[in-house]
Amino acid sequence: MVQVTMKELLEAGVHFGHQVRRWNPKMKEYIFGERNGIYIIDLQKTQRMFRDAIAFVTNAIAEDRGKTVLFVGTKRQAQDAVREEAERCGQFHVNQRWLGGLLTNFQTVQKSIKRLKDLEAMQTDGRYEKLTKKERIKLDRERESLNKNLSGIKSMNRLPDVVFIIDVRKEEIAVAEANRLGIPIVAVVDTNCSPEGIDYVIPGNDDALRAVRLFASRIADAILEGQQIATEGGVAAQTEADETAAGEAAPAVESAGAEQPVAPAETEAADTVEKLETSNGSEVGNAASPAPKPAKSNAAANEGAETVVAAN
Template sequence: MAVVTMRELLESGVHFGHQTRRWNPKMKRFIFTERNGIYIIDLLQSLSYIDRAYEFVKETVAHGGTVMFVGTKKQAQEAIAEQATRVGMPYVNQRWLGGMLTNFSTVYKRLQRLKELEQIDFEDVAASGLTKKELLVLSREKAKLEKTLGGIREMQKVPSAVWIVDTKKEHIAVGEARKLHIPVVAILDTNCDPDEVDYKIPGNDDAIRSVTLLTRVIADAVAEGLIARSGVATGDSKPGDKAAGEPLAEWERDLLEGDKTPAEAAEAETPAAKDEVQTSAETEKVADAEQAVAPAVVEEATGAAAVEPEQA
């Protein structure tokens, strides 16, 4: 069964690239065509690369690895936090601190400091043995640490792989991962450098729906890897399936409680959510082109998909 379908990618706008004047020539092989000054990404290639990334993440987690989710742009913050939390993985969705990977020993000390501050009862001044002013200072320190390090508070060592949304914006994170030889899995828009990414997924890294869909796919791969690691999954079982006669543990039920397929998630989405206002970055990118481009792309992409088996 496919990890994600062509229709789901089209409906999420994964095929929209950047304007033709803002591109990286190295991405030429992933471009399907150009419409109204907007590059259209080849979704047949995207499907293939999604499968590769999915298998890599699943196997990495199944063998005891962890995946750090990174995305600090506004369009990605909610999806990164939600999906990483769902599968119990560390994430960074506010600001990437330089040295978060390459100087993890120092970062780990700050994590320990955060845990110390979390033990203080800021409401009980008398029991704390501190003045109100001292408690206020510590409270502000705790809030600052929670904002920057809250997503990685349980991380004990550098991750086995990183999932990154927008490699241009997160170039520091990409650089640190490459320096430590940590595999990078990322969305590649038409303005990105594919040479920086180990497991690339050609797609739109600006649209909320696109980022949410692809981040959910990676989280599903993590969930399946966790189940395989615990020995619950058997054969070709998918996330959410359990071994015959063997009930899921409570933590596994919690983990998979919201583990719907992208299609199911779309059906459950309320009309208000479907009409969610796009950010300025999305609007600049697709507003003028979407109406004219989408019908042609659907026809061409689905036509190409139908012809592909005959060529093979």
């Protein structure tokens, strides 16, 4: 499981909150104390709650590798970290401006995404060359605007399963939309924010670059670990299914063989093979070699027949 140490939290400055006069009383339980007019966040609670958030993300992805996480962080300090970490784990991100209705009016957003893809296709298939200079400039501006806001969700064809947010105060619209749709939220919550509506609160500094990078990187690591678990689980499930199918096929072969009369020696050899298949599948190849037994039994049967004829 992805871990986060107290040393990492301290070095990243996660414990530094906002000025005392800018606090939100709803964050009181996560505050350790005050120093030089700044609230200090209780890192023991941060570490525990961060681990809970990591475990939730890992398990969510492990249950279904197709689940997606949307990284949201539009403030300047979070833009690069959100984009880089989301791309590293193959997820989606919004790091410029949250478009109102991005979640609650997703069908309209998809139309904008389609428009962006059409404009990009026009550049590659030669249609741009047939336009006037004025028309090209107009379309370029439209494409740049759409790409700026939608590049991180261009391939997102359905609503995300989890939303990870840096600074819930700035991204309050994203929080409201996710809550309305019942999408779980994992978020970094500073001392000037409200933890209400957040499913997995991570009390911490949402302004320091190193702190933001630490939070985003650990969530990305949790996603990658969940994907690995899902892949390994899928292989194990497929192996188990193959073994089950092989076990079901064996009785069918046995029943088909029972329709034809066979010599006692051949029946005995078949029983031996079946027992070996049941006890150890790797010995089936060796068990298939008792071909001489049926030959000896047939010879013995012929000798018996000659004896009966001679007696008559």
